[in-house]
Each structure stands twice: as structure tokens, then as C-alpha cells.
Amino acid sequence: MKWSTIQLQKYRGKSMDINETIDLTEALKNRDPQIRDVSPIHVIGNANITSEKVTFHLHITGKLILPCSRTLVDVDYPIDVHSTEIFHYQSSTSYDEEDDVEIHHTQGDVVDLDPVIIELILLEIPIQVFSEQAKDDQHLPSGTEWEVVTEDQVKQDEENKEKKIDPRLAGLAKFFDEQS
Template sequence: MADHAVTSEPSHGPGSTPRREPFVLDVRSMGRRPGTMSEVHRTVRTPERLGVEMVGIPADSDVDLDLRLEAVSEGILVTGTVCGETVGQCSRCLEPIDGTVTVFLTELFAYPDSATVQTTDADDIHRIADDRIDLEQSIIDAVALELPMSPLCSEDCQGLCQVCGVRLAIAEPGHSHEVIDPRWAGLASKFADLDADDSASTSEGDAADTADPDRKRHRD
């Protein structure tokens, strides 16, 4: 019959993993007896931010570990979930967003002298060192893969106006700007100057007619 142990620890409680190594688990008590199992239910603080550029679990945030450790012939098989609260920005409108991410782990940590270690490149296998397993890199990778590279506050987010930067969700209906092709900008400026000159001439003529009614009758 397999040995079975359950470990449940509060954040930073007595005997908990030091703050600087929150994802390191001591497996000394499991020995090397295949079938031996242990459960870990623990809330820890992550010392570094976990995630991608636009969204992630902030540094110094609670992360819940619900894991099962099982001794197998080649090492310790770790399965379970890691869960944390996320914050970030919508990739379209840049508004703050928050949520929860849960990742599922299935990782084998090999014994130092196992056949797996001897026949596998060092970069392709997790190892048990000093009777401890370090889940940090596995969790970093899993969270980064789970989170979207371009998170949205909502699927129908309209984003920002490309001209003035206002958030379109709160802009006036029909919000738009007259955009002139740069190739025609100089010509448009000249037409604007001509219109201004015509308006000035018309205004001067009207003023003269008002001052001299005979002038207006003669022109008519």
C-alpha cells in the first residue's frame, strides 16, 4: 500500500518555505519508495512578477499551490494546480484589467543518479537537488503560456481613437476626425488661404457698398 501524506501550510507559517524560495519543496521525507505520495496545499508569496508583458501576477502576491507529489522509479512526479490573481492592461484601450489564472502542472523531477538524468540533456529535465525540488521555472513557464499576449477588457473593445487617443467606448457617437492625405496637405493649405482671401475681399466689398449705396447701384 502506498504511503500518503498531506501537507497544508498558511502563508509564511511555521515550517513554511522561506520567502526567497516559495516554490521549493522538501521531498526528503518521501525517500525513494515508488508509490509514496504527498499532497501540498499552500499559499505563498511570489517574489517576482509572473506573466507576460501586458498581464501577470504581480510581485509579492499570493499564489495558491494544490499539488500531489508521487515517488516513481526515476524521481518525483508533481501534478496539480497553481492559481493567482492577475492584473494588467487591455491591449486595445489600455484600461486596467484583472482576473485569475490557474495553471496545471505535470512535471517529473529526476533523482540525480537516475537513468533519466544520465540519458537526457540537462536543459531538458528537472532535477532533484539536495532532496528538494524547485517549481519556480515550471510555474513561470506555465503561467506565461496560459496568459494571453494581447489581453482584452472585453471581446468587443473598440480600443482608442488613432488620431486623438480617446477611448472609443466613451467617445461621442460618430466620433471621427478629418484626415488629409499628407501628399495633399500643402494643396489643401493653399485652398484654405484662397478661401480666406475671398472671404476678406467679399467682406471689404460689402462694407464699401454699405458706406456708398451709389457704388452698389452702379455695380449692379
């Protein structure tokens, strides 16, 4: 998704609609080896063009195939991103503190959305993805002197430890009861 600044200036003062499907499979796989496959990415939105900048309002949808964190089976992970991206033609700043927006720069006379879309998709990938089977499975992996536990199990174990009184300190607890 590239446009020259001359092409964009034809829409100055008007809105340019965007409705494209792009293939970013290789670019995303090269950036993140965890990604096993990528569906075609659908980009819908519009661009507002002025003499100094282009503002893109984008809605990006698609699907990634990622490995399950427990079982390594393929998991479909949907992508649904809304973003506003600003490209300045000749600005020297890269961040607008007033609007709290990152500003992109054109490369020569070309506005290229592909790197921005790739970055937005990569930011959406979670650290862990679980398949439905792994979510439903109550039997987590274990081995000699180790086991995988959930956060809920850890919290429950901590609560049980707090309720139990160390037998070495039981006599001390009786001492304080006698003083009262």
C-alpha cells in the first residue's frame, strides 16, 4: 500500500477511501518466527490529505496462526485493529506531544503503509495463546519434582499456607493466648 505524494495531492481537501486486501505473510513471518501463517489482511479506512500531512484512519482485520503455549498445536488468532496514523511530508519531529500521536515520515516522495500495518499487527500478538483443548484440559503437564500450575492454584496454595500454623510456632501461639 504505497502512494506517491503527487498521487495523494490529487485528493487534497477531500477524503480518500481505502478498501484493500494485502498479503503480509512473508514480512510478518520474517519479523516473528512464532507466526506460522497469516490470512490476507483486510484494510479499510480513509485518508485525509493536506498540503503538509496525510492522516490515515484504519481498520485492520485478519487472522494469524500461532502455536499454543502448552501443546504447540495451531491456534487461530483474530486480528482487529483500529488506528490513526499520521505521515508528515517534511516534518522533523517524530512525536506530537499535544495530540499524543507518533508521526511517521515519508520515504522520499512515497507514503508506505505496509511497515506501519506490520508493526500494528505485531503489537497485537499476545505473549501466550492457548487452544480450546488446552484451556479445557484440567490435567496440566508434570514430571519428577515439577508440575505446571495455574495462577488460581498458586493463590489457593498461598491461602492454605497462611491458614496453617507452623508446628514449631504453635507453642508460641498458646503463650499469647495465656497472656490475654
